[in-house]
Amino acid sequence: MQRYSGFGLVKHALSHHEHWQKVWRSPEPKKEYDVIIVGGGGHGLATAYYLAKEHGITNIAVIEKGWLGGGNTARNTTIVRSNYLWDESAALYEHSMKLWEGLSQDLNYNVMFSQRGVLNLGHTLQDMRDIQRRVNANRLQGIDGEVLDTQQVQDLVPAMDCSASTRYPVLGASWQPRGGVARHDAVAWGFARGADSLGVDLIQQTEVTGFRKQDGAIVGVETSRGFIGAKRVGVVTAGNSGVMAEKAGFRLPLESHPLQALVSEPLKPILDTVVMSNHVHGYVSQSDKGDLVIGAGIDGYVGYGQRGSYPTIEHTVQAIIELFPIFSRVRMNRQWGGIVDTCPDACPIISKTPVKGLFFNCGWGTGGFKATPGSGNIFAWTLAKGRAHPLAEPFAYDRFNSGKLIDEHGAAGVAH
Amino acid sequence: MTETRTPSRRTSSGGRINRETSLNFTFNGKRYQGLAGDTLASALMANGVDVLNASFKYARPRGLVAAGAEEPNAILQLGSTESGQVPNVRATQQALYDGLEAHAVSGWVKSQKDLMSRFLPQVGKLGGKFMPPGFYYKTFMAPASLWMTYEKYIRKAAGLGRSPLENDPDIYDHLHQHTDVLVIGSGPAGLLAALVAARSGARVILCDEQEELGGSLLSMSGDCLDQTLDGQPASEWRDAVLAELAACDDVLLLPRTTANGYHDHNFVTLHERRTEHQADIAPVNSRGARQARSRLHRVRAHRVIMATGAHERPLVYSHNDVPGNMIAGAVTTYLTRFGVAAGDKLVLSVNNDHAYRAALAWKAAGRDVVAIADARSAPSGALVEAARAAGIRIITGAAVIEARGDRRVTGARVAAIDIDGFKVTGEVEELVCDTIASSGGYSPVVHLAAHTGARPVWSDEVHGFLPALGAPMLKGFDACGAANGSFSLEDVLVAAYASGVAAVEACEYPVADTIVPAVSALVEAPMLPLYQVPHDKPTARAPKQFVDLQNDVTAAGIELATREGFESIEHVKRYTAMGFGTDQGKLGNVNGMAVAARCLGQTIPDTGTTVFRPNYTPVTFGAIVGRHCGALFDPMRYTAMQEWHVAQGAKFEDVGQWKRPWYYPQGSEDMHAAVERECLAVREKVGVLDASTLGKIDITGRDAREFLNRIYTNAWAKLAVGKARYGLMCHDDGMVMDDGVTTCLAEDHFLMTTTTGGAAAILEWMELWHQTEWPELDVQMTSVTDHWATLTVTGPEARALVGELTDIDLDRDNFKFMEVREGMIADIPGRIFRISFTGELSYELNVPANYGQYVWETLFAKGEKYGLTPYGTETMHVLRAEKGFIIVGQDTDGSMTPEDLGMQWCVGYNKPYSWIGKRALTRPDTRRDDRKQMIGLIPRRKKAGDERIVLQEGAQIVFDPDHAIPMPMVGHVTSSYYSPTLGHGFALAVVKGGSARIGETVFLPQADGSTLEAEITAPVFYDKKGARQNV
C-alpha cells in the first residue's frame, strides 16, 4: 500500500499527481471465501479490515450492492460520542471511541475525527435529572463527561439563545469533550483501502439475493453475479437487514424508518461544538466546510424509499431556529434521507442467528456511525471465533425473547 | 462624496431596464449606481466590477459566469444592518433596490487590499498543486495530537457568507394551496401549458423564480432573428397570454417564486420572495405592520407540469474561471434583457447554433466579436449564416483551449481540436479579447423530477439527462419544453400544448379550444457533443480546467479520482466535492460526468446518473419555519387559573406543553423555604393544587370497559358506576408507560386521567390499538383535558372547606375514598373525585374550565379561615414521594415493570383477554428477582446538620464504593427531597434486588470524589397504613 504523508503529497505534486495508486482493486469475485461480509458500509468494511488485521483471516469478500459506503455511511450526520446510559452500550461505544482516537494513524488515512465536544441540552427539570443520571453513570464507567449550567453552555456556544425568554429555556447540558464528528466518506474509504491492502476483495455493484444453507448451516450467498461460497457470513446491511433476515429464513424485531438530515449553505465558523436537544428535538454541528449539519428524529412510518416527509424537515428546522434564532436568515441548501434499522430498545443486534455460520450486525438505527470502528472490531472477533465478543454478548438477538433489553430510549430520544 | 463610474458597459438602448430610474448601491463599501430592472449582477457588470469573489480552495479571482440560478461564483453577503444580513445571495437572482449593500464573502476580495489581491491569486495558482482532491485524507495525520490545530486553520478558511449575529426582524408565512395544475416555469412552454389548462377551467398555479414571468421570452433580442408567434413578436405574445391568465379567477400567477422541492404525491414547496427585491428587511406597510418577507406555499397539485427550461453548459478549458469567461446564453441575456455588455471584445467557443445569438447580440450592441470557434467542421444553421453575413470570423473544427489573464480575460488560445482523439491538432492561435463565452449544449433542468428518487435518464439525442417521466415516483407529473429536451420553439409549443391537454384531461375538464401558435421558421443544425476541451498538454499538466467553479473541482481532479479507483460517479463527486456547492452543480455535473466517463473509457450513461435533492435553490430557514418560532414554536398551554397564579408570583415549570405552577414563593423565600411551608400547610391544614393539566380522556361505548381491560394491566370488570380506580399501563414490552385514575361514570362511560406530559401520546396509543388491532370494539375516545379545571383540595381541613362550596354530601361514609359525585360547586355544576395523591384527605373538584378561576377564587375566599395554601408541583412531588407514589417518567424510565415498582397488586394476570404488556411480562428476564426495584433511601446521618442531606436525583448507587472504575452500578436515585414532615432528607430509588435488601447500606459516589451513604427502606415514609386519607 502506498503510504500517505505530507511529504508524499509534495512529491506527487511535482509529478503532476500522475503516480497515485488505486485506493483499492476491483477484483472479480472468487468462487469461495473464508468469510463473506454482506454490505460494504462503514461497519462491513471495518469488519473486514479488523478480521484481516487482527485475526489473520484475509480470504474475505465484502459484497456491496451499490458503491462502497453509499448507504447510511454516506448519509449520516457523523456525530460521535460514547456517553450512553447503560453499561452495556456505554462499554460498546467507548470501545469504539478509543479506536476513533487512533484511527487516522492506524489506517494511514485522515478520517478527520474532530473531538470538538458534544452537548446534550436539558430544557426541563426531568431533562436535567436524566442528564445528571447519565453523567454520573459515565463517570463511574470511566467515560468523560460533565454537567454544565446555562452560563457554561452559553460560553461554549455563543450563537445559541440561552436566555430565559425562549419557549423551552436551556437549563443546562451534559458535555462530553471527547465527542465530536468525523468525515463519513473518509471512514468508509479508509477502512476499504486498509482492508484491500490486506487482501480483502471489495466486490461492488453486486447484490446478495439469498443465502444457501445445508443442514441448517450457511454455505454461501446467491448474488446478482452468481453463487459465492463461504462457511461464515456476516450480514451488515443496516436498513435492509430485515429483508436479509427474511431471505435467511428468520425474522428480526427491526423497523426500517426514513431518517432525514439537511445542511445549510456554508457559513463562516459560528458553531464549534455539536449541540443536541432531545426536548426541542434537533441537533446541529458545523462542518469543516462551513455547512450547518442538521438532523432530528425518524419519520414515523416504515419504508425503504430513501427519502422522508417534508413535515419532519419543517419540525427539525423549527427546533434549530428555536435554539439559534440568529440562523433564521441562513438558508437551507440540501436535504436527504437514509433508511435506518431500529430495534425496540434502540440498541443494536450483534449476534449469531438460527443459521449456523451466519451472523448479523444491525439495528444501529439512528446512531451507528459513531460505532463504526468498534462495531467492526467486535464483529470481526465474533466472526473469527464463531461466538459473541464479550462486548457483543448483551446484544444477542434472543434478548427480545428473554426480555433482557437494554433500553436506551429513556436516555436518548434523539439517538445519534 | 459618491464615487461612481460611468456605466461604460451599458448599451445605449434596449433591455427591460428602466433607464430613467437609477438606484444607488454599494459593493465592498464602494458606491455604485444601477437601474431599476437590474439584478445585482447586471448592475455590477454595468459598473465594470469583474472580480466578485475569491474561490474557496485556491483563492482565485472569480466573476460572473451566468445570469440565473446556475451562477456558481457571484455569491455575496447582503445587508445594511446586522439583523438584516443575508448570507450567500446569488447576485444573478437578486433584484437591485435603492440602498442595497453587498459584500464579497471571501477575504481578500472583500478587503480590497491591493497587495493581497495581487499576491493571493498567484498563491492560488501554485498552491493548487498541493491541494489535489482528497489531500486532507492523505495529510495532517502526524502527529495525531496536532490535528485539532490543523483543523482550526482549515475551518477558518471555510464558509462562504456569515450568519447574522442578531435575531431576524422578519416574519414568514405559510400558505396551503390545492390546485388542479401547477405549472413550474413561465417560458413559452409553461405559458402555453397554463393557458390550455386555464381556458379549460382548471385551477392553475403558474410560478417562476424570476422577477418577471416569461422565461426565455424575456431574453429575445428584438431583432430579425427572433421568432414570431402567430406573427406577433414573442414579447407581445407573452403579454397577451399573461393578461389572459391574470383575468382568470382560478389562476394564481406567482413571479419570484421558486419551486424548491418536489415530494411524494405531487406535494411541492414554492418559495415566494415577497420583499427581497425591495430591501433586506421587509418594509412596513401602510397599516404599520411588517410585511412577510416570504411565503412558503405548500402545494398539493393534481398534476404538476415542469417547464423549467434548460441550463447551458460551459465548455471546460484551461483557466476557464478567470473573470470574463461566461456561458454564451448569459452574455445574450445581459445584453438583451439588462442592456449590459460583459466586455468589449468577445471570443465565442461553441458546439451548437443556438449560442451564436451571443455573438449576434454583441455585434448588434456595437461591440467587437473577435471570432467564433465552432467545434463543428461545417456549421450551417440560420444563426451561423447570420453571423457569417455580419462578417464575424468563424473558426471551424476549433475551440478555445485556454484563457489568458488573471483578474480579467486578456486573450484566448484557440486551436483546432480532434474530439474523438481528445487532442489539439493544429497551431494555437492567440486572440486578444476581454470576454470568452462558451456553450457546450443545454442540460434540461430536471432537478425537481429527481427529488423523489426517479433517476433522470440520459438521452443521446439531447446530450443531456431527461426527467424519468412515467416512473412510479412521478405519478401525475409531466414535463415539457426544454426541461424535457425540446429545444426549438416550435417543438416546445407542441409539447407544451400536449402537456396542457393531458393535465386538463386528467383533471376531467373538457379541453377548451386552443391553437398552438404558428412559429416563424428558424433552421438550427445539430450540435456536436463536446464537454472538456483538449489542451496541448495532458489534463494533469495543463493549466487548471474547472468543472465545478464553486468547489474548485478541475478536470485533472476528476481524472485523479478515477486514477485512484473512485469509479462510481458518486465516489468521484464525494472525493472531489463536485456538485456539493450551493449551486448543486447546475453548470458542472454533466461536464464532470463526461470527464469521468472519458477517463474510465466509458459513456456518460455507463458512468451513472445524477441525483438532485431539494432544495433546487437554497431556502431561508425562516421561510421553512414560518410562524412556528419564538412564542409559537410549540403551543404554550395554561390552565384556567393562570392569571391567579401569575398574580400570586408563582414560579412555573414546563411539563409537556403546559406551564405549571412550580411553587409560590412569599416575600424573599427561595424554593426550599416555599416548598417546606407549602408541605406543612397540606399536612397540617389544607392546600390546593391546580391539577387541571392532567390528561383527561372521555371513553364511551359498549365495549369501553373491555377496552380498559386490554389497555391497563389491572382489571376493570367489576368497577361499579360512581367508583374510581388507579390504573397502570404498560408498553407492549411490558414496561410501565403511564398511570392515572379512571372513573366509571356509567356502564358505558369512563373518564380516564393520564400524566400531564403523556396525554396526547396515550390517546394516540389507544387509538392505534383500537383502529388497527381491535376495530370490532365499540369505543369512542375524546380528549377533554382542557374542558375541565381541576382543583385538588387536600389536607385535614379539606372536608370542612369543600363543604362550604358544594351541595354534595361529603360525609365520610356516604362519599367514600375512590368515589365520584356530581353536584354544584360554588354554584357551578361539576364533579368531585375523592382520590388522593398526597396521602391526606383529598377532594378533586372538577368544574367546566371557563369557571375555573371563579371557583378557585371562591375557594380562596372561603379558605382563609382554614389556612388554605396554594401549592405547586414541587410540593406535590415531595408529598407523593413521602407516600411512595411514583411519577411515571421520573421514577420510571421505560425499563421498569409494574413488579419492579412493587405494584404487583396492580397487575391482573388472570384477566380473560390478554392485555398490552402481558406476554412481555412473562418473559424470563422480566421475572428475574434481581431486577432493579423501587425502594426508599434515607441518607445516613453522621453528625448534626446531616438531616439536611438531600441525595442528588440521578445519583448512581453502588454496593462497593472502593471498586475501581468502571464501577458496577446497581441503581440510581429517581426522586429526592427534604421532608419538613419527617425532618430529614429521603429519596425514592431503584436498586438491584432492592426489595430484599431493606435495611442495607448503599453508597453514592459524588462528582467531587466523596461518597454518600444511605439506608435502603421501604418506599413509603409517611402514614404507612394510609389512615390519613380515610378520615
Ligand SMILES: Cc1cc2nc3c(=O)[nH]c(=O)nc-3n(C[C@H](O)[C@H](O)[C@H](O)COP(=O)(O)OP(=O)(O)OC[C@H]3O[C@@H](n4cnc5c(N)ncnc54)[C@H](O)[C@@H]3O)c2cc1C
Ligand atoms: C440521516 C442520518 C443521520 C445519521 N446520523 C448519525 C449520527 O450523527 N451519528 C451516528 O452515530 N449515526 C448516525 N446515523 C446512523 C448511521 O448512519 C448508521 O447507523 C451507520 O452508518 C450504519 O452503518 P452500516 O455500515 O451498518 O450501514 P450502511 O452504510 O447503510 O451500509 C449497509 C450497506 O449494505 C448494503 N446492502 C444492503 N443490502 C445489500 C445486499 N442485499 N447485498 C449487498 N449489499 C447490500 C447497502 O448498499 C449499504 O452500503 C444516521 C443515519 C442517517 C440516515
